[in-house]
Amino acid sequence: MKILVLTSTYARRQGDTEPRFVDNLCHYLAESTPPNEVHVVAPHAPGIPTHEIMDGIPVFRFRYCFESWQTLAYEGGILPSLKQNKLRILLVPFFIFSQLLLAIKLARANHYDVIHAHWIIPQGLVAVFLRKLIRSNPALVLTSHGGDLFALKGGLLARLKRWIISRADRLTVVSSAMKDKALQQELVTEQQVAVIPMGVDSQGMFQPPAAGTARKDLLFVGRLVDKKGIEYLIKAMPVVLGKHPNTRLTLIGDGPLRQALEAACQAGGISTQVKFLGSLVNQEIPGHLQTAAVTLFPSVVTDSGDQEGTPVAIMEALACANAVVVSDYPGARDIIHDRENGLLVPQKSPDELARAILFLLDNPGKCREMGARGRQTVEQHYDWRVISGLFLGQFEALSTHHPEAASK
Numbered sequence: 001m002k003i004l005v006l007t008s009t010y011a012r013r014q015g016d017t018e019p020r021f022v023d024n025l026c027h028y029l030a031e032s033t034p035p036n037e038v039h040v041v042a043p044h045a046p047g048i049p050t051h052e053i054m055d056g057i058p059v060f061r062f063r064y065c066f067e068s069w070q071t072l073a074y075e076g077g078i079l080p081s082l083k084q085n086k087l088r089i090l091l092v093p094f095f096i097f098s099q100l101l102l103a104i105k106l107a108r109a110n111h112y113d114v115i116h117a118h119w120i121i122p123q124g125l126v127a128v129f130l131r132k133l134i135r136s137n138p139a140l141v142l143t144s145h146g147g148d149l150f151a152l153k154g155g156l157l158a159r160l161k162r163w164i165i166s167r168a169d170r171l172t173v174v175s176s177a178m179k180d181k182a183l184q185q186e187l188v189t190e191q192q193v194a195v196i197p198m199g200v201d202s203q204g205m206f207q208p209p210a211a212g213t214a215r216k217d218l219l220f221v222g223r224l225v226d227k228k229g230i231e232y233l234i235k236a237m238p239v240v241l242g243k244h245p246n247t248r249l250t251l252i253g254d255g256p257l258r259q260a261l262e263a264a265c266q267a268g269g270i271s272t273q274v275k276f277l278g279s280l281v282n283q284e285i286p287g288h289l290q291t292a293a294v295t296l297f298p299s300v301v302t303d304s305g306d307q308e309g310t311p312v313a314i315m316e317a318l319a320c321a322n323a324v325v326v327s328d329y330p331g332a333r334d335i336i337h338d339r340e341n342g343l344l345v346p347q348k349s350p351d352e353l354a355r356a357i358l359f360l361l362d363n364p365g366k367c368r369e370m371g372a373r374g375r376q377t378v379e380q381h382y383d384w385r386v387i388s389g390l391f392l393g394q395f396e397a398l399s400t401h402h403p404e405a406a407s408k
Contacts, residue, residue, distance in 0.1 A: 005116045008073045023057075043074070045070055062099050076255055120165065128140070141168065150306050197387065200312060205282070215290075243358055298326075299347075310331045314332070315378050319379075
């Protein structure tokens with residue numbers, strides 16, 4: 001099977017700090033039995049080639065402006081980039097047109113069986129136009145990761161999302177809450193949508209620590225943006241430190257809130273107990289997860305309605321048999337079962353967050369029990385081998401309805 005992947009984020013180089021879920025899915029799709037041919041179309045960025053083979057996957061990158069002005073994608077994604085600088089909206093038409101031109105060139109040369117577009121806007125829009133402009137008739141699968149479904153609101157955007165989705169063969173979403181939202185907004189029918197989260201390499205990179213490894217302190221992994229809820233974690237820390245004064249909190253990730261969060265730590269007198277590491281390459285993260293006593297995910301639904309799907313970082317922590325405390329927002333409920341494989345706490349509640357942290361610090365046996373159950377959850381339901389199989393099942397079922405693709 002030939003699969004064309006359209007995305008707005010992909011590793012720019014080995015050791016990149018960008019999230020790797022699109023890369024990982026492409027790898028497992030290509031390495032399945034029988035193997036598939038996967039091509040990726042992603043935005044260009046300064047200092048990288050426009051075409052290369054990365055881990056066996058051909059990656060084609062489109063230029064959409066002068067190299068130094070290509071600031072729309074990466075470093076957190078398109079929506080945070082637009083929020084940071086509203087003038088970047090002027091880059092969007094060039095981004096869409098450039099990705100479409102490159103995709104047309106590749107599609108006419110390769111006759112793909114499936115187009116897999118990550119994010120409804122802009123890649124879904126590109127995919128719809130692409131299918132209209134080429135002679136072949138590949139199946140079209142859209143995958144929404146959260147922000148494009150929850151945050152892109154308003155009459156025009158809602159109509160555009162509905163128009164795009166209605167022209168796709170299938171919409172996949174990464175959480176049950178997202179499926180409910182899509183059905184509530186009448187964007188899809190029950191038959192058109194499937195819940196398939198992203199996955200984790202639980203048999204390779206993300207595994208429990210070696211026997212006897214000491215676990216201590218607290219950890220957060222994620223972008224420093226509003227919907228991650230880090231401000232509530234900072235507010236909870238004085239209570240935690242009141243009972244466990246030697247505890248340290250490490251934050252892995254970067255983003256527009258870093259300066260404000262560092263200032264909040266300084267104002268709260270906890271700056272010496274909170275360490276900001278910034279973005280790390282993916283290979284460095286398992287070591288931190290394997291030595292943390294508790295990993296924290298205090299995500300929230302923002303005032304604008306933006307929220308997470310099911311963050312891969314939670315799955316990575318569980319794969320490392322890490323005890324987790326997670327805010328009780330819709331996307332978390334698919335994976336975390338309270339007091340079984342983690343603790344769920346009310347959103348935006350520093351007191352409840354502190355209480356959960358103290359419970360786990362005071363009960364290392366419970367940490368081990370929850371960590372073991374979390375590991376089991378990931379192995380059974382969220383390993384990339386399971387997730388890629390679910391996507392391939394969708395692709396194969398849909399390709400039978402596209403005679404040109406099925407006959408090749």
